[in-house]
Amino acid sequence: MSNVKGTTDYYGVEQAERSRMIRQMEELFALYDYEGIETAILNDKELLTAKYSGGDEIVQEMYTLSDRGQRELGLRYDLTVPFAKLVAAEAGLSLPFRRYELGKVFRDGPVKRGRLREFTQCDVDVVGIPGPEAEAELLSLAARVYEKLGIPVELRWNNRRFLSEWLYAAGIAEELAQTVMLTLDKIAKIGREAVRAELVDKGVPQPAADIVLKAIAAESGSDDDPSLAFEQLCAAFGVGDLPGAAEVRSLLALLDSVGLSSICRFDPSLSRGLSFYTGTVYEAFDASGSYTSSLGGGGRYDAIIGQLAGNSEVQYPTVGFSFGLEPIMEITRERLAPVETPPVIVVPIGGMSAEALRTANAIRACGIRTRLSPTGRKVGKALASAASAGCRFAVLIGEDEAQSDMVQLKDMIDRTEERLPVEEAIYRIERVLL
Structure with missing residues (x-):
């Protein structure tokens, strides 16, 4: 009668708290003019394993099955790929299209505090806005959501295009860029020396690995204005005039002008684990440090919808943010109020x-x-x-x-x-x- 590992049942005060938080998030999503949708949990395996979907690491955690017709299927591991499929299939969809969705997703990965194998994601995405205002609005929404839930956060962000540019300038071969990004994303989890060893194992020359880690350490430890620290990084590698740097510069200025720079910190090592991100990426972390894992995140993925539609030459500018309900619950569990008694x-x-x-x-x-x-x-x-x-x-x-x-x-x-x-x-x- 015990639950499958990585799944749980919710009732009483915990379910009441989950329902309250979902209501609060939906109210804010609607306030920002996002439309609620619902996508299929069960999908073709071919869709979920496509090279432009989640990438090799996430595919290894995917639950697969076959139906009576021997069709190969899979349970969705996030809400982004099914949303991209929906947009690709609806040719007459009016853009920009803003959506939110709350639903169960499934990953056969390690189980730890705040990370289950069946869990609820709360996503907001907008397709059809190419400029940095889409990222700024989503970061603004994220800040409002965590404030409403009573969680002080730090929103760390980076740009994958810029990351590729300065990694190449530091001596990282283009074909290694994607796997190097995934390794750099582990610095907080496994430490600098373990990251250095993994980079070398992946074929990165030792001098290049040292240059990259030194640059990240200098940027992360800087108390300077984030714009100044970014420009210093650009100058160090001579990439200030490249497209990725221009995107970072625009978003830095926009975040500063709307008063978000105090909680949005530029992090040159951040890349996130999914392979479909093409530009800005970001993650939310508990500012108090009591919970070290990510509370949510997302980014820009301009290529996936066009590829799903069968035309990789056409780009659909798309950006999203995903809130993890389970890690949020881990932080709020200590302040759970009793279930309301009917009067x-x-x-x-x-x-x-x-x-x-x-x-x-x-x-x-x-x-x-x-x-x-x-x-x-x-x-x-x-x-x-x-x-x-x-x-x-x-x-x-x-x-x-x-x-x-x-x-x-x-x-x-x-x-x-x-x-x-x-x-x-x-x-x-x-x-x-x-």
């Missing part, structure tokens, strides 16, 4: 279940959370349970009350009891609670 309980006496249900529904129609006690339960036990749970009012309905359209209204705090018409009882409850 009213309706107790049927002597089989008056229909009358009790009608009364409960009348109270609920006023927007008041109401519990219906099971028929046949002893009144004393029902009231004792309601009192211990913190219910404010108990509404009792027996045969005499039902015949005269009356109820017994008990105030569990004031310890008063009155026999009233149903409408008057509801009015009294509303006056206190609303």
Whole structure:
């Protein structure tokens, strides 16, 4: 009866907290004019394993299966690839198109705190905006979401095109750029020396590995203005006039002008693990340091939709941000509030279940959370349970009350009891609670 490793069930205060956070995120997504969608969990394996989808590392974690027709299928490992497929398939879609989606995804990877094999992602994406304003808006939205959830964050960002440019200038061969990026992304997890060894194992010359790690250390340890530190990195490798550097420069200026530079930190080693990113990438981290893994992230992926549509020459400028619900829950778990107790309980006496249900529904129609006690339960036990749970009012309905359209209204705090018409009882409850 135990759960499959890497899966979990949610109930009680934890499920109530998850639902509350989802509602808050959806409200902000809608405020920023993103439209809710829902994509398929089950997809063709060919789609999920395509070279322009998740990349080799993520494909190794994909759950695969076949149906009765022996078709090769897979469970989605993120919400980005199914979204890209949707846009590629809908030729008449009006751009720019902004969407959000919340749903389960599946990865057969290592299980640790905040990382499961079945988990919920909350994604926002916009397709059709090529400039840095799309990234700036998503970073602004991310900052609002974490603020709303009460989590202080640092949003680290980089640009893969710029990263490729200065890695090449540092002596990294073009064909090694992608795998070198994935290794550099592990610095915080495995340390500089382990990264150095992995780079050399992948064919990077020792001098080039040393130059790259020294540059990253200098940038990460700098207390200078981020724009100045970036320009120093450009000058060190002579890449200041290249396209990737221009993209970084534009986003730096935009973030500064909208007041986001205080929580958005440029990180020259950040690349993220998925292979489809083509420009800006970013990740969110707990600013207090109590939780070290990423709380969410995303970036620009301009090529994948055109490739899925069968025309790699056409680019669909697209950028997104994904919020991880499970790591967010890990941070907020300590402050979970008890499940809200309904302020009213309706107790049927002597089989008056229909009358009790009608009364409960009348109270609920006023927007008041109401519990219906099971028929046949002893009144004393029902009231004792309601009192211990913190219910404010108990509404009792027996045969005499039902015949005269009356109820017994008990105030569990004031310890008063009155026999009233149903409408008057509801009015009294509303006056206190609303």
